[in-house]
Amino acid sequence: MSHDIPPPPGSAPDDARLRGALSPAEAGRYIGDFKVTTLERWRKRGIGPAYVQVNGKSIVYRVSDLDEWLAANVVRPGESGGAV
Template sequence: MPRSSPPPVGHLWTRAAARHLGFHFTTLYRWRRDGVGPPSFRIGQRRWAYRVADLDSYLAAQHAARSPAPRAS
């Protein structure tokens, strides 16, 4: 069986992107289908790639949205 090619530099394939985010890979499939989550792009007919910088930005945005606002003194 031929080995899969590596993703472009600075990118991850779907399963590796899911591990990076801490989710199951099917979550990324659903998010892509529903138009939510971090941006991705197709390479060829079957492969989807995610920029690591986009994954990190997505995590930071999710963290910021869940963090409580600072209290006024």
């Protein structure tokens, strides 16, 4: 997995670097063995984890965004609003 992509020469500071950027296939495996087509469908529907669109075409996912999405979707059994 490509967890740390070096910034190109003359690039912007840290937040613009794609630190920990994963391809859709890597991101799918990271969050639980989801297929690329599932992530694609989620993007089209406006759901799922945040992603970065590079040069108007390529899609990458930052590990920090995937971790945030996973944390936001934790279900604690026995608490109200949890899945049945």
